[in-house]
Amino acid sequence: MPFIDSKVTVKMSEDKKEQIKAKLGQAIGLLGKTENFLMVGFEDEYDLYMGGNKLDKGAFVSVKVFGSLQSGACDSMTAKICDILQEELGIPGNAVYVTYQGINDWGWNGSNF
Helix, strand or coil: CCEEEEEECCCCCHHHHHHHHHHHHHHHHHHCCCHHHCEEEEECCCCCEECCEECCCCEEEEEEEECCCCHHHHHHHHHHHHHHHHHHHCCCHHHEEEEEEEECCCEECCEEC
8 A cells, every 4th residue: 555646846748647657666575565556646747946046857755655665775775766766757765855655554445444
């Protein structure tokens, strides 16, 4: 039950969203999850500021998963997310924040796990 929500400062084409979604689908395995229940969201052309300055290219990514997370796995996932955003959108890793949250109560299809 992972959810990856990305807010990026650049415009994304539908093609680009599909490419990034596919790469995140592969990367989610680093957290011990599968793409089968992965939900991905994008908000492009989002205003982000870092250090008081507006970013031309930047991203805030929130990763939520059902259950707990291993710190080392999160390190690997952060590296992969930064690689994907650099490759696909030209966003440098030093302009990317990634947060993680393990969630014990997760609902789907009318009930909770």
